[in-house]
Amino acid sequence: xxxxxxxxxxxxxxxxxxxxxxxxxxxxxxxxxxxxxxxxxxxxxxxxxxxxxxxxxxxxxxxxxxxxxxxxxxxxxxxxxxxxxxxxxxxxxxxxxxxxxxxxxxxxxxxxxxxxxxxxxxxxxxxxxxxxxxxxxxxxxxxxxxxxxxxxxxxxxxxxxxxxxxxxxxxxxxxxxxxxxxxxxxxxxxxxxxxxxxxxxxxxxxxxxxxxxxxxxxxxxxxxxxxxxxxxxxxxxxxxxxxxxxxxxxxxxxxxxxxxxxxxxxxxxxxxxxxxxxxxxxxxxxxxxxxxxxxxxxxxxxxxxxxxxxxxxxxxxxxxxxxxxxxxxxxxxxxxxxxxx
Amino acid sequence: xxxxxxxxxxxxxxxxxxxxxxxxxxxxxxxxxxxxxxxxxxxxxxxxxxxxxxxxxxxxxxxxxxxxxxxxxxxxxxxxxxxxxxxxxxxxxxxxxxxxxxxxxxxxxxxxxxxxxxxxxxxxxxxxxxxxxxxxxxxxxxxxxxxxxxxxxxxxxxxxxxxxxxxxxxxxxxxxxxxxxxxxxxxxxxxxxxxxxxxxxxxxxxxxxxxxxxxxxxxxxxxxxxxxxxxxxxxxxxxxxxxxxxxxxxxxxxxxxxxxxxxxxxxxxxxxxxxxxxxxxxxxxxxxxxxxxxxxxxxxxxxxxxxxxxxxxxxxxxxxxxxxxxxxxxxxxxxxxxxxx
Numbered sequence: 001x002x003x004x005x006x007x008x009x010x011x012x013x014x015x016x017x018x019x020x021x022x023x024x025x026x027x028x029x030x031x032x033x034x035x036x037x038x039x040x041x042x043x044x045x046x047x048x049x050x051x052x053x054x055x056x057x058x059x060x061x062x063x064x065x066x067x068x069x070x071x072x073x074x075x076x077x078x079x080x081x082x083x084x085x086x087x088x089x090x091x092x093x094x095x096x097x098x099x100x101x102x103x104x105x106x107x108x109x110x111x112x113x114x115x116x117x118x119x120x121x122x123x124x125x126x127x128x129x130x131x132x133x134x135x136x137x138x139x140x141x142x143x144x145x146x147x148x149x150x151x152x153x154x155x156x157x158x159x160x161x162x163x164x165x166x167x168x169x170x171x172x173x174x175x176x177x178x179x180x181x182x183x184x185x186x187x188x189x190x191x192x193x194x195x196x197x198x199x200x201x202x203x204x205x206x207x208x209x210x211x212x213x214x215x216x217x218x219x220x221x222x223x224x225x226x227x228x229x230x231x232x233x234x235x236x237x238x239x240x241x242x243x244x245x246x247x248x249x250x251x252x253x254x255x256x257x258x259x260x261x262x263x264x265x266x267x268x269x270x271x272x273x274x275x276x277x278x279x280x281x282x283x284x285x286x287x288x289x290x291x292x293x294x295x296x297x298x299x300x301x302x303x304x305x306x307x308x309x310x311x312x313x314x315x316x317x318x319x320x321x322x323x324x325x326x327x328x329x330x331x332x333x334x335x336x337x338x339x340x341x
Numbered sequence: 342x343x344x345x346x347x348x349x350x351x352x353x354x355x356x357x358x359x360x361x362x363x364x365x366x367x368x369x370x371x372x373x374x375x376x377x378x379x380x381x382x383x384x385x386x387x388x389x390x391x392x393x394x395x396x397x398x399x400x401x402x403x404x405x406x407x408x409x410x411x412x413x414x415x416x417x418x419x420x421x422x423x424x425x426x427x428x429x430x431x432x433x434x435x436x437x438x439x440x441x442x443x444x445x446x447x448x449x450x451x452x453x454x455x456x457x458x459x460x461x462x463x464x465x466x467x468x469x470x471x472x473x474x475x476x477x478x479x480x481x482x483x484x485x486x487x488x489x490x491x492x493x494x495x496x497x498x499x500x501x502x503x504x505x506x507x508x509x510x511x512x513x514x515x516x517x518x519x520x521x522x523x524x525x526x527x528x529x530x531x532x533x534x535x536x537x538x539x540x541x542x543x544x545x546x547x548x549x550x551x552x553x554x555x556x557x558x559x560x561x562x563x564x565x566x567x568x569x570x571x572x573x574x575x576x577x578x579x580x581x582x583x584x585x586x587x588x589x590x591x592x593x594x595x596x597x598x599x600x601x602x603x604x605x606x607x608x609x610x611x612x613x614x615x616x617x618x619x620x621x622x623x624x625x626x627x628x629x630x631x632x633x634x635x636x637x638x639x640x641x642x643x644x645x646x647x648x649x650x651x652x653x654x655x656x657x658x659x660x661x662x663x664x665x666x667x668x669x670x671x672x673x674x675x676x677x678x679x680x681x682x
Contacts, residue, residue, distance in 0.1 A: 043521075044503040098469060102462040121443040124465055125502045128439060128472070132496030135476055139489045147488065148480045155473030161466045162385040180384075 017331035018060060024328055025068045028082060032064050035086035039133045050114045050126040055093040059109070063193040064089045066218075070197025070211045072325050073317075080141035080200050087141070088193045090134035091150065095157055095189075097127035102161065103248055146196040153192035160184025169249040171259050171267070171274040178256055182223040183216070190219030210319040217313035218333055224306035225340045227252035228299050231290055243286045249277040253305065254298045258289075261296040303340045310337050358672035359401060365669055366409045369423060373405050376427030380474045391455045391467040396434040400450070404534040405430045407559075411538025411552045413666050421482035421541050428482070429534045431475035432491065436498055436530075438468035443502065444589055487537040494533035501525025510590040510618075512600050512611040519597055523564040524557070531560030551660040558654035559674055565647035566681045568593035569640050572631055584627045590618040594646065595639045599630075602637040644681045651678050 022029060040051035064085035071081035099105070100113040101120045107113060115123040131154065138147050163181045167173045194215030198208050230245040231254050245252050251274065259270040269292065273285050293299050310333040320326050363370060381392035405426035412422035440446070441454040442461045448454060456464040472495070479488050504522045508514045535556030539549050571586040572595050586593050592615065600611040610633065614626050634640050651674040661667050 042500055042503075044500050044507060046503050046507055047500065095469075098465050101465055120461070121506055122503065124439050124442055125499050125506060127469075128436075129496055129499035129503065131469070131472060132492055132494075132499055135492035136489070136496060139485060139492050142485060144480060144483060144485065148477070151473055151476035151480050153473075155470055155477060158466050158470035158473055159383055159385050159388065162383075162387050162463065162470065165462055165466060166385060166387055 015331065015335070017328055017335035018062065018065075021065050021069065021328045021332055022061065024324065025065060025072075028068045028085070029061060029064075031079075031082040032061065032068075032085045032089070035083055035137065036089060039086070039090065039137060040130075042129070046118060046122050047126055047129055050097070050118055050122060051093070051130065053111070053114055053117070054096060054108075055089065055130075059089070061089060062222075063092050063189060066190060066193040066215055067197040069325050069329055070194040070203075070215075071201050072197075073211070073320050073323070073329075074198045074201030074203040074207055076197070076201035078200065080143065081197060083137050083141045084143075084146060084196050084200060085193075087134045087137035087150070088189070088196070090130045090137065091154060091157075092189060094127040094130040094134065095161075097123045097130070099161070101127075102165065103244075103250070105244065141200065143196075143200050146199045149192050149195045149199060153188045156184045156188040160186070160188065164250070167251050169275045169277075170251060171255065171270040173251050173256065175253065175256050175260075178251060178253055179220070182220055186223040187216045187219030190222065191215035206319060210316045213316035214313045214329070217309040217316065218336065221306040221309040221313065221333065222336050224253055224302055224309070225337055228254055228302045228306070228340050230254075231293055231299055243282070246273070246286055246289055247277055247279075247282060249274045253302045254293050255289075257298040257301055258292045258296045261298065262292060266292050266296075299340075303337065306337055306340070310334070356672065356676070358669055358676035359403065359406075362406050362410065362669045362673055363402065365665065366406060366413075369409045369426070370402060370405075372420075372423040373402065373409075373426045373430070376424055376478065377430060380427070380431065380478060381471075383470070387459060387463050388467055388470055391438070391459055391463060392434070392471065394452070394458070395437060395449075395455055396430065396471075400430070402430060403563075404433050404530060407531060407534040407556055408538040410666050410670055411535040411544075411556075412542050413538075414552075414661050414664065414670075415539045415542035415544040415548055417538070417542035419541065421484065422538060424478050424482045425484075425487060425537050425541060426534075428475045428478035428491070429530070429537070431471045431478065432495060432498075433530060435468040435471040435475065436502075438464045438471070440502065442468075443506065444585075444591070446585065448585075482541065484537075484541050487540045490533050490536045490540060494529045497525045497529040501527070501529065505591070508592050510616045511592060512596065512608070512615040514592050514597065516594065516597050516601075519592060519594055520561070523561055527564040528557045528560030531563065532556035547660060551657045554657035555654045555670070558650040558657065559677065562647040562650040562654065562674065563677050565594055565643055565650070566678055569595055569643045569647070569681050571595075572634055572640055584623070587614070587627055587630055588618055588620075588623060590615045594643045595634050596630075598639040598642055599634045599637045602639065603633060607633050607637075640681075644678065647678055647681070651675070 036055055040048050042048060067085040067088050068081055097114055100108060100115050101123050105113050106116045138150055160181050164185060167177065167181065191212050194211040195208060198211040203211065230242055230252065232242050255270060259267060262270065269288065273289065313333050314330050317326055317329060377396055381389050383389060408426040408429050409422055438455055441449060441456050442464050446454050447457045479491055501522050505526055508518065508522065532553050535552040536549060539552040544552065571583055571593065573583050596611060596615065600608060603611065610629065614630065654674050655671050658667055658670060
């Protein structure tokens with residue numbers, strides 16, 4: 001089911017820019033991890049148990065790394081970037097807990113979800129706790145403008161999730177509607193994470209715009225690649241974690257492209273399988289979905305769209321002078337897109 | 342099933358202090374309502390629909406009134422108390438949306454719950470949106486100490502809900518454990534609502550302590566009366582909204598008192614019905630529960646406990662000079678307790 005297409009050498013790059021970024025901020029990340037551990041303690045045992053399950057087990061820390069990088073790019077010399085980065089990861093984790101409830105997800109990062117292990121109620125409430133703690137941490141960093149950025153992002157993320165919920169099972173949404181959804185549900189936090197790093201550093205308005213643009217476009221690219229991966233990586237056979245979006249009738253760009261480009265019978269197929277996901281026919285339907293995507297180049301072009309946003313992200317950073325941090329952030333864009341292969 | 346007991350004339354007072362408080366702050370409340378309406382607008386239609394259903398239909402606005410009152414008691418002359426009060430109501434509404442999901446509730450304030458009408462997913466996400474908006478409003482009020490108070494309360498409320506979830510179906514929890522739960526899940530927001538009113542007014546440390554104490558103790562009293570009401574008002578026949586806590590196996594003070602004071606067979610009864618709520622036997626079991634409470638004076642003494650906290654709340658306000666606001670706040674305590682009759 002692989003699609004044979006051409007990609008730039010850049011996008012094929014397999015060097016691990018994320019690992020390099022983690023190495024570059026190893027000291028700061030120790031502080032972030034310590035802040036993360038400290039704020040999940042509670043007299044209610046479920047809180048550290050669930051928090052540890054999801055946040056303690058060492059995620060990529062991609063969003064906090066954006067905060068740390070933005071602060072360093074902007075010449076920050078204080079210590080609030082650590083607290084702010086930990087707060088960003090808490091916000092992210094709170095949304096994951098709630099997303100898994102909303103999506104009825106059973107697996108995340110190769111492990112059973114919190115809702116599978118502890119139930120929906122506990123997941124909702126511990127998500128609320130983490131969001132409250134995130135705001136406490138942000139307050140501790142004593143920047144009202146940074147708080148404004150992150151509280152705005154919190155509302156926008158929820159707004160994006162609600163829009164996605166309303167678009168569920170509807171094969172006819174447009175690419176633009178979909179971009180509005182992921183701009184809110186995913187890119188808003190990438191953007192805010194970078195912005196607050198600049199904000200606490202008193203970055204110039206132009207630098208703030210650059211950081212916003214980098215975060216936002218990287219976030220969109222990241223989400224589009226995630227969408228493509230749900231239908232299998234482009235050059236490899238389908239993995240075990242594919243088909244979740246399809247199973248839920250969740251509209252993503254590969255589906256939107258395949259639907260718009262498909263013939264009448266393909267459109268009937270998409271309208272049916274999106275509107276009425278079926279566990280019984282899942283395997284056969286999913287194979288047919290991937291076949292339709294292959295015929296319409298939907299996956300390859302989803303990656304092409306992601307590459308477009310990735311390029312915008314990279315150009316945004318030109319405003320900052322050359323530095324090791326900037327170089328790794330540029331490579332990070334390619335790395336995120338290369339996940340699709 | 343009524344219990345015949347003596348109550349102070351104060352507690353029997355039937356004058357409507359809440360209506361008086363609303364009248365006293367009529368102008369401010371117009372501003373609060375306007376802030377509430379403004380911040381529920383969104384491109385995602387579900388957001389204003391659900392928000393309007395729950396928050397727009399005019400609740401008591403008890404918590405925002407605490408913020409407004411505390412600001413006036415502390416001599417505040419700015420305009421941020423309006424924004425802060427609206428933010429407090431948003432926080433409250435967000436917790437209601439999530440509570441109804443956690444409790445599987447079908448009815449609230451005599452109407453179907455949002456989760457019943459729009460589903461659990463929408464309720465979780467719109468709750469998240471309202472919480473994000475609450476923080477945005479707080480940021481707009483430009484007080485880091487007030488933000489600290491409310492973000493701390495947000496985490497503590499969730500912590501209380503998690504503790505309550507862990508105590509579900511367990512008839513053996515102690516009164517002290519239970520007080521810890523309601524101190525967090527209910528009293529923390531009453532307290533924070535009053536505190537931020539003082540905080541933005543530069544109230545003295547002693548005044549801040551007084552406002553915290555008033556809010557907290559009023560909150561505990563309010564919750565205990567709510568708990569009693571779920572098993573029917575004391576002097577009237579059981580209403581239509583009783584039995585919800587019992588149906589869910591939710592531990593509350595009336596159950597704790599009846600369990601601790603009951604004989605061996607009563608304890609077996611409580612252990613059974615709390616551990617395994619049953620829809621089939623509900624009516625018969627509920628009647629027996631109320632009978633046990635009557636025999637052990639559990640409802641009357643829950644009200645007595647509430648009265649104790651109410652008195653603490655009133656004493657806390659002695660620190661403020663006599664004023665119309667203070668007088669109504671004192672009567673508000675009696676009004677909250679008189680709901681039990």
